[in-house]
Amino acid sequence: MLWIVTTLIAATAQTGRNAAQAGLTARIGTAGATAVRFIFGLPFALAVLVAASWLAPIPIPGATSLGWAAMGGLSQIFATGFLLMAMAGRGFGIATALSKTEPVTLALIGTLALSEPLGWARLGAIVTAVAGVLLVSGTDWSRAGLRSVAHGLAAGALFGLSAIGFRGAILALPDGSQFIRALTILAMGLAIQTCVALAWLAWRDRPALSGIARDWRQSLAAGALGAFASLFWFWGFALTSAANVRTLALIEVPFAQLVSGRIFRQRAAPRQLVGMALITLGVGWLLAVAI
Template identity: 65%
Template sequence: MIWVAATLIAATAQTARNAAQAGLTRQIGTLGATAVRFVFGFPFAILALGLTAVWVPIPRPDAAVLGWAALGSMAQIAATALMLVTMRGQGFGVATALMKTEPVTLALIGAVLLAEPLGLSRLGAIGLATLGVVLASGATWSRMAWKPMATGILSGALFGLSAIGFRGALLALPDGSYGIRAITILAITLGLQTVAMAAWLVLYDRPALAGIMAQWRVSLVAGLLGAFASLFWFIGFALTPAANVRTLALVEVVMAQALSGRVFRQAVAPLQLLGMGLILAGVGWLLAAT
């Protein structure tokens, strides 16, 4: 069950990275904060790939690998931008919960694009955990404006599409262990994302680029955490369908609520605690079914 450990490590690192990015959004804007995880994460990915290449051969990507990686990379950029917009308009825990409707769309997309149907038992587990997400958000859905709800859910759907792209790239590599595949795809995707974001900032948003450089210490931490989290996401994707990984990752909602309470001083209501319990029950059901 290596994918279980990899997913839990990735979810923990991602929660910390999201908190760092949320703070950067207020200082350098949405696009600047979006670029941080890619631009400052890429050097760490190259370092990991270089150290790995000293000991073992690195698989050579073909057009199919690059195509899947590009799909995942661009979908992740759009998803991250929408995530930060949602965080700016809602609480940290609520925004995270909205995005974590992702496993439902991910299961459907995976069945269509990668022919990975999950079966009734695992779909039931995904549904239960997603219901827990809705309750754990603490949002008054009847009063919530449609725009933040739409951006949060769309962000989750795009994160799901990005996960499909990354798993497709990992499976398309001709050889290598799951660890080598993960490091290789990490370097490729962060490279594509860095080029895309850097070009956009240079051409259209130079003040954000200057802000990133001014906030380089926080940006470096966010980039390191982002690269570290992505590496373990990719290890999980290399070993099991992406919907399994993302459903288990719903424990991040529990982590986000705990972080909201301690750092952002946001109270947790009894209904939210029930939602967290349903998330954990759904995750347990998924592990049993898997």
């Protein structure tokens, strides 16, 4: 049951991180705003790891764990790149919706790479929830460009591969509780991503580095929220399959629609109502199978 709590906390914290990053994009660019989550998230992860080391020994990652973590970190960076390319091609809604196909990729790759049991019931629950997301998006698929669709699907697949990499890294650690394992891989993953992000910005986007330094206060807030959200994502990955975690996280989509309707008086279209029902059904189905 703990993975349910950690997933809901992670999804809530991620919403706050997205809000903090949104204001940065206009000032320091998309690449700079994306890098903030890694650069400013790393110090928080390291601080928590040092504090935790006083209570429990920190497992020493081996080559296998490092390899999985590198795969997870790099896949997440490339996934973000494909997502941004899809959005740049006038496919914002398409990119967002297709990136949410991640749980399907997670389930299939998890079965092949980590020998995690899938089963028709669990796969049916995941597909139902993802289908609901595609309906809720409200995207006019008749106007979807082939390139935007391809980039969106690539982003979803790579986000799934990223979660598998991080879960594989956690499982490959020699010892430690689920929380300590998750914290260790979080710090290692953020270190890898920070090195890659800094190298890329120094090579291709030096003005973004200056912008990050100038807006360090807001960047710090985004990094802290990002590290907090990632810790609970990783803790969830340590407790159950990544597909379970990411599928449950889809419940935030109908919640967001309900809040929009209540606060902003935005009415949902009939197909969006059907989509919300499918997401709720899929998540409930998954919980019935997983618990």
